[in-house]
Amino acid sequence: MADVDQELQLAKLRVEELRSDINFHDYRYHVLDQPEVSDGEYDELVRELRKLEERYPQLITPDSPTQRVGGEPVAAFGIVEHPVPLLSLGNAFGEEELRAWHKRAAGLAEKERFDLVCEPKIDGLAVALEYREGQFAVGSTRGDGRRGENITQNLLTIKTIPQNLSGRGLPSRFEVRGEVFMTKGGFEKMNEQRAEQGEPLFANPRNSAAGAVRQLDPSITAQRPLDCFIYALGWAEGGTTPTGHLKTLQWLGKLGFQINPHIEKYRTIDEVWKNCQTWVERRDTLDYEIDGVVIKIDDLALQKRLGVVGRDPRWAVAFKFPPTQRTTVLIDIAINVGRTGSINPFAVLEPVNIGGTTVKMATLHNEDDIKRKDVRIGDTVIVQRAGDVIPQVVGPVLSKRTGKEKRFRPPRKCPSCKTSLVRPEGEVMRYCMNPACPAQAFRRMEHFVSRGAMDIDGVGEQLSLTLMQEGLIKDPADLYTLTKGQLLELDRMGEKSAQNVINAIDASRTRPLSRVLFALGIRHVGAETASLLAEHFGSIEALMGASADELAAVSTIGPVVAASVHTYFQEKQNRALIQKLQSGGVRMKTAAPATKDGPLSGQSFVISGTLAAFSRPEAETRIRSLGGSTSSSLTKKTDVLVVGESPGSKLEKAQRYETKILDDEAFMALLRQHGAD
Numbered sequence: 001m002a003d004v005d006q007e008l009q010l011a012k013l014r015v016e017e018l019r020s021d022i023n024f025h026d027y028r029y030h031v032l033d034q035p036e037v038s039d040g041e042y043d044e045l046v047r048e049l050r051k052l053e054e055r056y057p058q059l060i061t062p063d064s065p066t067q068r069v070g071g072e073p074v075a076a077f078g079i080v081e082h083p084v085p086l087l088s089l090g091n092a093f094g095e096e097e098l099r100a101w102h103k104r105a106a107g108l109a110e111k112e113r114f115d116l117v118c119e120p121k122i123d124g125l126a127v128a129l130e131y132r133e134g135q136f137a138v139g140s141t142r143g144d145g146r147r148g149e150n151i152t153q154n155l156l157t158i159k160t161i162p163q164n165l166s167g168r169g170l171p172s173r174f175e176v177r178g179e180v181f182m183t184k185g186g187f188e189k190m191n192e193q194r195a196e197q198g199e200p201l202f203a204n205p206r207n208s209a210a211g212a213v214r215q216l217d218p219s220i221t222a223q224r225p226l227d228c229f230i231y232a233l234g235w236a237e238g239g240t241t242p243t244g245h246l247k248t249l250q251w252l253g254k255l256g257f258q259i260n261p262h263i264e265k266y267r268t269i270d271e272v273w274k275n276c277q278t279w280v281e282r283r284d285t286l287d288y289e290i291d292g293v294v295i296k297i298d299d300l301a302l303q304k305r306l307g308v309v310g311r312d313p314r315w316a317v318a319f320k321f322p323p324t325q326r327t328t329v330l331i332d333i334a335i336n337v338g339r340t341g342s343i344n345p346f347a348v349l350e351p352v353n354i355g356g357t358t359v360k361m362a363t364l365h366n367e368d369d370i371k372r373k374d375v376r377i378g379d380t381v382i383v384q385r386a387g388d389v390i391p392q393v394v395g396p397v398l399s400k401r402t403g404k405e406k407r408f409r410p411p412r413k414c415p416s417c418k419t420s421l422v423r424p425e426g427e428v429m430r431y432c433m434n435p436a437c438p439a440q441a442f443r444r445m446e447h448f449v450s451r452g453a454m455d456i457d458g459v460g461e462q463l464s465l466t467l468m469q470e471g472l473i474k475d476p477a478d479l480y481t482l483t484k485g486q487l488l489e490l491d492r493m494g495e496k497s498a499q500n501v502i503n504a505i506d507a508s509r510t511r512p513l514s515r516v517l518f519a520l521g522i523r524h525v526g527a528e529t530a531s532l533l534a535e536h537f538g539s540i541e542a543l544m545g546a547s548a549d550e551l552a553a554v555s556t557i558g559p560v561v562a563a564s565v566h567t568y569f570q571e572k573q574n575r576a577l578i579q580k581l582q583s584g585g586v587r588m589k590t591a592a593p594a595t596k597d598g599p600l601s602g603q604s605f606v607i608s609g610t611l612a613a614f615s616r617p618e619a620e621t622r623i624r625s626l627g628g629s630t631s632s633s634l635t636k637k638t639d640v641l642v643v644g645e646s647p648g649s650k651l652e653k654a655q656r657y658e659t660k661i662l663d664d665e666a667f668m669a670l671l672r673q674h675g676a677d
């Protein structure tokens with residue numbers, strides 16, 4: 001008995017040590033951007049911790065790093081579902097794109113003139129604050145737009161967020177949206193104090209603000225100089241709210257919310273463009289960082305009418321400032337073979353700090369681009385970084401040329417399999433067309449196991465490569481027939497690690513269909529398209545059987561994507577791969593399967609027009625998850641017609657048939673009532 005206790009005590013000490021190490025490295029990596037250990041070493045620490053927690057579940061705490069999942073809200077905070085999604089904004093880089101946005105909006109609005117509101121775009125962390133009966137009730141992060149993390153306790157520490165509101169006609173429940181940020185002054189002062197105390201310094205205000213808001217310990221958040229501007233009303237129930245965006249902000253300002261003082265209303269796009277240019281020059285005069293200007297249509301009814309395309313509202317756009325540029329030396333031009341066989345040249349650079357991030361590599365797009373820009377190896381080049389985009393080489397600094405620079409000679413053969421490269425007519429890329437090319441197979445594998453795809457922890461770049469080199473796997477489906485014995489034959493693979501790999505592979509068998517589709521690496525199918533396809537078709541069989549026309553009929557899926565998906569599933573080896581994955585135990589379930597006996601059982605629904613909060617397949621999935629059935633054509637037997645913006649002829653038909661009609665809000669209320677919003 002004493003031995004068992006002692007073992008547990010030792011495990012506890014080690015667990016605490018590991019957690020503190022992992023948190024330290026997370027901080028170096030995510031906040032400071034100065035990692036101290038390799039990804040492999042980091043993974044090893046996480047693996048050891050996970051193993052100990054498996055053995056001693058009583059040691060698991062909600063704040064353990066193992067409880068975090070990449071990209072998804074951290075469960076330890078608690079999840080908040082956003083009744084109305086927090087949308088992202090489309091970007092406009094430059095005048096042309098800004099005017100194009102306006103022209104499109106004007107076309108849809110069927111008028112040239114409508115008021116536009118310009119707001120400095122704060123570079124911070126988006127949050128949603130819900131008030132009930134005038135009390136601040138729940139605060140959350142944006143998360144993936146639908147689900148965020150509950151950070152109420154942390155937001156309570158921000159003094160510019162009011163806790164109690166009073167006012168006549170205050171809605172009984174409503175949500176405001178804002179941006180949490182750190183002022184430049186507050187940031188510098190904080191770093192000075194940290195320097196005095198010998199603590200590591202933060203890299204920039206944005207990361208510090210984001211890190212502070214997502215602390216599991218609110219007392220740490222409270223020590224950070226955070227601030228918050230409110231920029232929109234998310235939704236409201238029970239009460240009247242203004243009909244214009246600017247009026248809404250002024251009303252919120254009177255209620256006690258902090259509204260940015262530089263918000264202006266204009267009548268024409270010329271005036272808006274002038275405002276954007278002013279901010280390009282004046283951005284440094286502000287005590288907080290801005291990375292652009294947000295332009296919104298003021299009329300809320302018109303906003304609603306224009307609706308949303310994909311994830312971007314049509315009634316707003318983010319004008320982004322020109323990117324940050326620096327010069328450095330181009331050491332070499334190297335080649336990377338993509339998973340579709342494309343030959344991608346990239347720049348190997350002398351490391352340079354651009355806007356707080358160290359850049360060592362940059363994209364060079366393709367050989368024509370290199371030729372056009374006349375970029376030569378050894379040149380001093382201008383490198384730019386804009387937002388989250390991969391850094392790129394703008395061009396050479398000709399005055400720095402010495403004559404010793406070398407021109408880039410595009411490869412004629414695949415650097416991996418030595419097959420002669422092909423450049424299809426009209427394309428700018430060369431391709432390795434060898435289906436058995438090891439580099440392509442490796443890239444596909446790497447993508448398959450990555451986070452966001454099948455997320456097979458423990459099978460990273462290194463192990464994928466080894467397994468392929470050793471001939472243990474040829475394609476992703478082979479992972480599901482790997483045995484522990486095979487793994488143990490590999491160098492430096494112990495009993496413990498082998499079991500971890502097997503467990504991780506096993507866990508990936510339950511990834512939903514959307515993840516599997518993304519993991520397959522079908523050309524043009526990113527994570528969002530994958531979930532759209534999964535939601536719409538509901539099963540891999542239905543998707544594989546869909547014609548190109550049926551695919552193109554899914555809203556927001558264009559003909560190019562449809563053709564790519566269709567072609568992919570027509571190929572014999574791809575169908576064989578799916579089959580092999582299924583017999584390997586990969587389930588490919590949809591996230592919200594239809595329920596036979598739900599609250600909407602026996603009722604048939606048809607949706608017409610554009611809904612504010614969901615795409616049609618998303619809305620249909622929700623109906624089916626509650627047991628209802630959905631159809632695209634309205635008949636006398638249809639029970640309910642849900643109407644969004646511009647419903648078309650179905651509305652008339654439904655009135656004639658006396659079908660029950662729900663508008664957007666009533667439909668949302670119905671979903672909310674059954675917890676499916």
Ligand SMILES: [Zn+2]
Binds near residue numbers: 337
């Ligand atoms: Zn090749």
